[in-house]
Amino acid sequence: MNNQIDVVIIGRNEAKHLARCIASVRASNGVQLGSIIYVDSDSADDSCAIATRAGCRLVSLQSGRMSAARARNAGFSLSDAGYVMFLDGDTVLHPDFLAQASQAMQGSVAVVWGHRRELAPHSSWYIRMLDMDWIYAPGETAFCGGDALFRRSALLQSGGFCAELIAGEEPELCARIRAGGGTILHADIPMTLHDLGIHSFAAYWKRAIRAGHAYAEVSGLCRRQGRELWRHEVQKNYLRALQLPLLLAAAVASCLQPHALLMLILLLAMPVRAVLRCRYKSGSVWIRAQYILHSYLQLMAIAAGQSRFYLMQRCGVRSRLIEYRSGGDHENRI
Template sequence: MTQVDVVLIGRNEGARLVAALASVTGQARQVVYVDSGSTDDSVAQAEAAGALVVNLDMTRPFTAARARNAGFDALSDPQFVLFIDGDCALVPGFIDAARAHLQAHPDLALVTGWRAEIHRDASIYNALCDWEWHRPAGTIDACGGDMMVRGAVWAALGGMNPNVIAAEDDEFCTRARKAGWRLERLPIGMTRHDAAMLRFGQWWARAVRTGHGFAQVGHLHPEYFVTQRRRVLVYGLAMPALAVLGLVTFWPLSVLALASYPLNHMRTLRGLVRDGVRPAEARRFAALLTLSKLPNMIGMARFHLRRLRRADMRIIEYK
């Protein structure tokens, strides 16, 4: 039977890391925990759970991609590697199902499953995350950082791009597809996640980070995130610019530009309800999704400014 190893990454996750470690104990040949400068007892907890601890070099800008690469490099003869974040708990049964599926389908580079929020109803932001995680099963273009990957594929592709600070998983998946591999999401639970996103400011920062990912991955792979970047440019840049221009030239232009937002909200709302989201919740989701184009635009602009200045790509934290 092909061996499965686990790589956990985290920083100051506290009880979340304890739960993550407990959820994988006894299910893998090797468990590696990569710590990114924690000031709590994360390292001690990981060692107590029997994990091999790798302390990431924090003299260089941190990225989750760097942490996952370091975890993989610490494994001995990795065959199938399960990557999960330190704020996630593994769902029982996933390792066996994922391993069997990879063994049965040699054209697959990786498999993933469904992530769900532990405290979904703690805030509208957590609920929105939970909705975002639940994507259709089957062949996919990309997935989040929770995935089981063939060690040979990871090594051949050189792992994740350490300079990508957001959507690094999308970027890795894109390279895997370009190399001829297939990716698949199984219709089963994989991890239980704790976003702990309770304030508007956290949601805004996460949306800025998302925009940075759209721009950076789109810069590396121009065919990817095309629709997302176009929407951000329209509602995060063009419409606000027209609204301001209309104030000093022709005021109806401002009215038309601002009217695009309730229209976008209505269109998004209809799509959410059609997908089964409860109307009351769908209205709030639609409002956040409509508003998100503004912080997304900030994130896209931040990436390009950093790129032109040749500045370090530093992470944008929301927790």
């Protein structure tokens, strides 16, 4: 088998991060590195020039519906290596990940991903909480994120990413890979550092809206194809989104009516249990309590994102790329 690894980097207005990302790929240890392919999604900055100067193969998408799925497919189509590593342009690849991940490609393993963490987790409360979202237990998983090493044969067999999707493309692809007998492995090794760059509530909320859109769109696509993915999660997201408003309403009611105190106590049991159950996220009870608050806020935005998708679908409006970072600091994701 061809043991070379091609790396596909996708980006949109990534001039701030791209040179660093490319340099981190070239610093990889112990692997046969093939092509570095940069796929640009209609950037307004000099991302393409940076990639060209760094010796990357360049694909420039300048028209049509932009999405991470479309960009990844465009890069993958140029690869002829045995493995393909996908990266977002705002990441820094760990120098040992490719070697360790390719060694883990044993048996039915078709995808290997490692630990992605934030580059500057203490630069804002939002990034600190979202950094904790990246913490997953190692082992076999249902899907990976945007950074992952794929067997090229698994990508060919599955047909690649679904270009129809503007979010949630990785879980949908992984579901097809698993249906074909492949395994998704979360290895207990460092993979990438990510520069999320969220410093406002508006960007934080918009990112979660994007996640809700992904749940709804992927669930609907799979249902139309006779497959099941995220249908129950979509329903649960609506129910879970009510937890924080109910808790606040119960707190107000308990101040006005003493008999409502029991309802407040019962509702408080849910976040308390959640704080206890996420000990693997942090050793600090205070940090875990903040993380649960973040989770409730995210669920409210996710439910809003789902509703937004269904409303647009009902109105016959096709969703476009949603960028949650402003100015020249965009990420090529919904």
